[in-house]
Amino acid sequence: MKKSILILRITVIFTLFATSLVPLSLAHAEQKRVTGTVVLDGKALDDKATIINGNTMIPFRSFFEALGMSVNWDQKTKTVTASKNDLEIKMTNGILKAIINNKDIPLTQAPFLDETENKFYVNTRVVAESTGATVEWDNVKKIASITTKN
Structure with a gap:
């Protein structure tokens, strides 16, 4: 009886310890950022892109303005x-959809607010393709090349 209680205690302690490490490793993985470059019609944008789960994310303001779009940010x-x-x-921050001309478009990576940089990142491909531009990705150089219809 004492032996089975001891085994149960050890199992519970091991399980608690093992599961507590998972969030730490995930948090560490999120801190590692892979950056890339977005080139629009042959010109590299000043802001670096961040690659998350295979999605190239770029700060919205410089990207939208480079596309000639007017921009509004609702802080609330x-x-x-x-x-x-x-x-x-x-x-919208953290929401896995974009609304393009009042139509919901699912996203594979939610837009996010980087509070350390005070920048809001959006999916480069979704935005570019919604404007009619084409996007090519160079995985070796980590460059997203966007060509607009001028």
Whole structure:
């Protein structure tokens, strides 16, 4: 009886210890950022892209403005709205969808606010392709090349 209680205690302690390490390793993995470059019509943007789960994310303001879009940031809802002619794009912090011309578009990576840089990152491909641009990815050089329809 004492032996089985001892084994149970050891098992519980081991389980608690092992599961407590998982969040630490995930937090460490999130801190490792892979950066890349976004090139728009042959010109590299000043802001570096961040690659998360295979998605190239770029700070919204410089990207949208480089595309010639007007930009609005709603601090209360943490939502960015960009528009140009008959195109409107909305993305909200942490939400796995974009709203493009009032249509929900699922995202594989949610936009996020980097409070250390005070920048809001959005999915480069989704935004670029919604404007009619084409996107090519060089995985070796970590460069997203965007070509717009001029």
